[in-house]
Amino acid sequence: MKALELSANKELAVVEREKPNIGENEVLVAIKAAALNHREIWIAQGLYPGMTLPCILGADGAGVVVEAGSQVTADWKDAEVVIYPAYGWGDNNAVPTKQFRVLGMPDPGTLAEYIVVPVENLFPKPKHLNWEEAAALPIAYLTAWRALVYHANINKDSKVLITGIGGGVAQAGLSIAHALGAEVYVTSSKQEKIDISKTHGANGGVNYKDQLWPKQLKDLSGGIDVVLDSSPSAVLDDYFTFLNYGAKIIAYGSTGSRKTTINISKFFLRHIQFIGTAMGSPQEFKDMLAFVSENEIKPVVHSSYVLDEVIDAIDELKAGGQVGKIVVRIE
Numbered sequence: 425m426k427a428l429e430l431s432a433n434k435e436l437a438v439v440e441r442e443k444p445n446i447g448e449n450e451v452l453v454a455i456k457a458a459a460l461n462h463r464e465i466w467i468a469q470g471l472y473p474g475m476t477l478p479c480i481l482g483a484d485g486a487g488v489v490v491e492a493g494s495q496v497t498a499d500w501k502d503a504e505v506v507i508y509p510a511y512g513w514g515d516n517n518a519v520p521t522k523q524f525r526v527l528g529m530p531d532p533g534t535l536a537e538y539i540v541v542p543v544e545n546l547f548p549k550p551k552h553l554n555w556e557e558a559a560a561l562p563i564a565y566l567t568a569w570r571a572l573v574y575h576a577n578i579n580k581d582s583k584v585l586i587t588g589i590g591g592g593v594a595q596a597g598l599s600i601a602h603a604l605g606a607e608v609y610v611t612s613s614k615q616e617k618i619d620i621s622k623t624h625g626a627n628g629g630v631n632y633k634d635q636l637w638p639k640q641l642k643d644l645s646g647g648i649d650v651v652l653d654s655s656p657s658a659v660l661d662d663y664f665t666f667l668n669y670g671a672k673i674i675a676y677g678s679t680g681s682r683k684t685t686i687n688i689s690k691f692f693l694r695h696i697q698f699i700g701t702a703m704g705s706p707q708e709f710k711d712m713l714a715f716v717s718e719n720e721i722k723p724v725v726h727s728s729y730v731l732d733e734v735i736d737a738i739d740e741l742k743a744g745g746q747v748g749k750i751v752v753r754i755e
Contacts (some may be wrong), residue, residue, distance in 0.1 A: 426562045427480045427536035428734050434477070436468050438732055441480070444532065444540040445525060451492035451500060451543050455754045457485035457559035458534040460741050461592065467529050468738070476530035483527040484508040485534030486558035487547055487754070504549040507534065507541055508709045509562040512672065517574075526563075526703070534559075535734060537754055547710060550717040560723035560749035561716065563703065568600050568652065569712040570672045570704035576650040580605030580644030583668070585641065585648045588655055589629065590617045590751045595724045597652045598624055603719040611637065611647050620747050624724065638665035645691045650674065660686040664694070670701070672697045724748025730755055 427620050429439045448454050464481045486506045492498070511531065512523035522569050526531045532540070549558045569651030572578050584601045586594050589610035601608045610621045610629035618629035630637045641648070647668040654677035657663065663673065664687070673696065690696075704712070716723075726746040729737040734752050741750050 425537035426731055427532075427742055428731070429478050429480050430468055432477045434468070436481075436735065436738075438734060441536070443538050446491055446493050446540050447622075448493040449542055450493045450540050451489045451546060453487045453505060453539050453546075454484070454490045455485050455487040455534055455537060455539060456555040456650075457481045457486055457751055457753050459559045459564075459592070459749045459751045460737055461563055462741065463526065463563075464528065464535075464738060465623050465742060472529065474530065479529040479534040480536050480539075481528045482533035482535030482752075484559050484562045484749075485509075485527075485539065486555055486561075487539075489546070490538075491615055493543070500543060502544060503546070505546045506549050506558050506561055506713065507539070508545040508547060508706050509534075509566070510703060513705045513755055518663075520705070530666050535731070535752060537731070544706065547713055550713060552717065553722060556725050556728055556751040556753065557723050559751055560592065560725055561713070562709070564596040564749065565600070565712050565716065565723065566704040566709050567593045567676050567702065568596035569715070570708050571652055571676060571699075571701045572597060572600055572604070572650070573711075574704070574708065575674050575699050575701055576649055576652075576672050578604055578606045579640065582606040582647055583647060583649045584608045585611070585645070585651045585666070587611045587632070587651065587653050589621045589626070590744075590747045591725075594652070594654060595624070595748050598626060599721050599723070600715070601652075602626075603715070603721060604708065605667070606650075607645070607660060607700075608614075609641060609648065611641075617747055619664075626721075638662045642666040651667040653674070656684050658684055658689060660684050660698075661690070667694065667696060670695045670697075672699060674699045674701055676701050725751050727751070
């Protein structure tokens with residue numbers, strides 16, 4: 425089978441590998457589409473902890489079950505599925521175990537013609553989605569779902585800010601928040617991305633390159649209850665300009681700054697919460713897929729490549745101009 429592999433010498437290439445064998449409680453999935461995440465870039469650059477090489481990369485994937493182990497019920501055979509993109513969450517929905525890990529290093533990932541996973545990682549593909557849209561769901565929508573539903577408990581009265589609109593989690597957050605009836609605002613360095621977000625349900629947005637953006641956001645929104653934040657500011661005091669009392673800042677990334685400062689007095693006197701989040705549990709994945717199906721949400725796919733073009737796809741992801749997910753078709 426063809427697969428995108430990072431070698432022991434940290435060389436990234438599409439290679440030929442043996443089709444994997446299944447265990448008694450496992451299935452073989454023929455991948456139809458896989459989506460890229462910045463995680464693949466970090467791994468390829470050697471910036472991910474606990475590197476185990478060589479490894480097939482990729483965490484997001486959707487496909488068809490073509491083989492099932494002896495302990496797997498027959499109804500999974502030929503099923504169209506989306507794969508829960510991790511192992512080892514555990515029984516506590518509040519936090520994962522220390523064994524929690526994402527597909528695509530150290531375990532084989534989805535950027536391949538086939539993948540073997542335990543049957544409990546399988547979930548039915550939402551019927552209204554094509555393969556590319558389904559592949560865009562796992563990490564982005566699971567992360568946004570846990571942030572906005574579990575941590576923030578948003579509703580139709582919530583005012584939500586999504587920073588860095590354009591990325592997969594940000595786009596997922598916009599779709600989920602809009603479907604829940606919340607008022608949604610966005611930030612970007614490009615007016616084009618703000619304008620596109622309005623067509624997807626955003627109420628408005630501001631350019632974070634403008635030094636006055638916190639005041640502009642306050643004037644535009646009247647105040648923010650929840651921030652879905654991929655890039656918390658190096659000086660979080662700027663956020664007090666637009667945060668309502670009791671607001672929550674939910675961070676799922678650190679693309680802006682790995683460290684931040686904050687005025688502690690304002691922080692506790694205004695009852696602000698700063699929450700870190702990453703991914704989500706299998707139960708949350710199931711709930712998210714049900715919500716996507718019920719509301720017929722379609723993930724935004726920015727561009728699509730075939731597996732032989734995956735290096736070009738990664739280069740486009742590095743460039744950062746996308747709105748939505750970059751997807752790789754397995755043909």
